[in-house]
Amino acid sequence: MRYTLEGDTVILTDCTNFNIAETLECGQCFRYEKLTENEYHIIAHERSLFIRQTSEKILFYKTILQEFEDIWIPYFDLNRDYRAVKETLAANDLVMRDAVEHAGGIHILRQDPWECLVSFIISQNNNIPRIRKITDALAKRFGRRIEDDAYAFPTTDELARASLDELLDCKTGFRAKYISEAAKKAASGEFDLNALNDMPSEAAREALMTIKGVGAKIADCVLLFALGRTEVFPTDVWIKRVSQHFYFNKQDASVTEIHKLASNRFGEYAGFAQQYLYVYAREFQKNL
């Protein structure tokens, strides 16, 4: 990876396996806004970022080097060799070979665990445009103002203070009580979010599932999209469909069977495979 500073803009070159549109719009994060073609405004880690991709480089506007290195390199997982990841996955797997062709610019983001947890609690029985609206509403109502019209995602304390009615005003629906309970547990220390970092994935998964409204799929999303556990394979309806279609000759393969398949076939890279397959599956829509 190579980058330079020009004025107040950090310029990333040599980014053949990184596409910001594919990375942001593949359903792993929700607090972004498309401004023009290949130009986005992102809010993450209590920071606001304007970013634009051209054919040969990516521009991080109004960004100092220290913030780029401390925040955005880990957030966008820029130090990983994605060419190697894709080559490993595509070897001996014709499905993956095709899948990485469709969205080969995806990076797995390193998101804030709390924001990720709440985002995916909201995701249940919901669609992506609405998840984005709701997380944005929560930020505007309870989050700290960063600049102009940009609000950070609310902290555990800020959401713990929110009443159920206030959460309902943000259109969280039946998930309001889950969010409230999670916030109160996390804010009081009854649930230690920081401890997840030091726990094995399986233990972290069990811990997350003690929160009401958090099942295996949501827990795995937090493990993959916030804790960097690239071996997990969050299995939603699309992953079920695409796995059953391409890797099983039946429609009733269980999640357990799918996880076993993913572990054997993709190993430590299962999380990347999952995200390539997710985009791939949605291209097929109902044909699965």
Place this chain on the structure above:
DNA sequence: GTCCAGGATCGGA
């Protein structure tokens, strides 16, 4: 009006 959305919970077989 009906169906669906990056699911999880609950009660009843």
Place this chain on the structure above:
DNA sequence: TCCGATCATGGA
């Protein structure tokens, strides 16, 4: 253990 109904909300 397994299965179906149910959960707010809004767009198609």
